[in-house]
Amino acid sequence: MEFKDYYQILGVERDADQDEIKRAYRKLARKFHPDVSKETDAEARFKELGEAYEVLKDPEKRAAYDHLGANWQAGQDFRPPPDWDAGFEFSGGGFTSADSAAYSDFFESLFGRGFSGGGFQRAGAHQYRARGEDHHARILIDLEDALEGRTRPITLQVPEIDDHGRVRTRARTLNVRIPQGVTAGQKIRLAGQGAPGIGDAPAGDLYLEIDFRPHPRYRVDGRDLLADLPIAPWEAALGARVKVGTPGGTVELTVPENSRSGQKLRLKGRGLAGKNPGDLYMVLQIVVPPANTDEMSALYREMAEMSDFDPRAGVRG
């Protein structure tokens, strides 16, 4: 396993006092808290911070950790020396939060055993019944899953306690029918798919927060969808009937005369379904044909000569 330099993780010197350690932790914790940060490695960074702080804020654990010596480098292959913790007394307190599942093997090898009888008990062996815990997760789905109410496999990493009391994660795949019309930020519930109950008590539920993968064509705004509709300058100027693919199938749209780029055409009720179904907006994008033939160049020159159109009328300084 790799040696972890808890001082480096918190960005403090080895002789930092407890207040400095607390300040450093608080500052970094705010920055990398998964509720706040959307950086992809925020969760991993936050767990690492929590682990480092768990050790360094506790004078007993910190003393034991310091006893390993200052010569270890982060990432270096590490085995705890035999009886490394002899002479250190751990008064318990143990894991402070449910995140203990996230602590590294390195942490476990140093402090795991000392606390196995402490605050981290599982109730499994006892003779009582209790409803299973609810589980929470966030999942990424495709827009089509929500538009059509598709069934799709969802894989979750489930922490489990093995026979030796160690925490392992296991991949669990469920086929879930996505409720039609669900949108980003909404939550769904799978009854009975949380942690199993103890005794004959019912299992907990599984709560999933929905987010969409970016879609190549549609942008999602609440229940509304937006898509660009490219049109030719003459379609914009003269008006046109154009065929457009939509999630519900191809539709024919009327582009009004003298349309502008950025103008939106609304297709009512063709967004995400629901009690108040969203709309689909086609955003007009005028695409200018290149002057790549003599005829096209001649046409553009003719327009330039006969038109007094000034595209910069509003931006003269």
Added chain:
Amino acid sequence: MSRKDVFEAELLDDNGAMTLAELARRCATDAEWLLQLVNEGILVPRGRALPEWRFSHTSIWRVRRVQRLQVDLGVNLAGAALALEMLDELESLRRRLASLESGRETGAES
């Protein structure tokens, strides 16, 4: 598990109807602490008096987020209330931004 098993998911909206006790159980906390969240305006139940109070399903996420902010960052309830407001706004802005950014290139090319 058989890959054929299909689990029906229930869409949770703001119309859920959990009692204070149910919400406390779902969040593994006590009703007294939830009362403080109501007093702080973090949770807004429907119904007038406590026995009639009903909480939306989305309350669960607010409570859990407050729990995390308290445990992980040591913020008090007023601070957590402010953080929740700002995080809500931040998330909605992030979504709008992502929505504005996605699809643009493809749309412009076609």
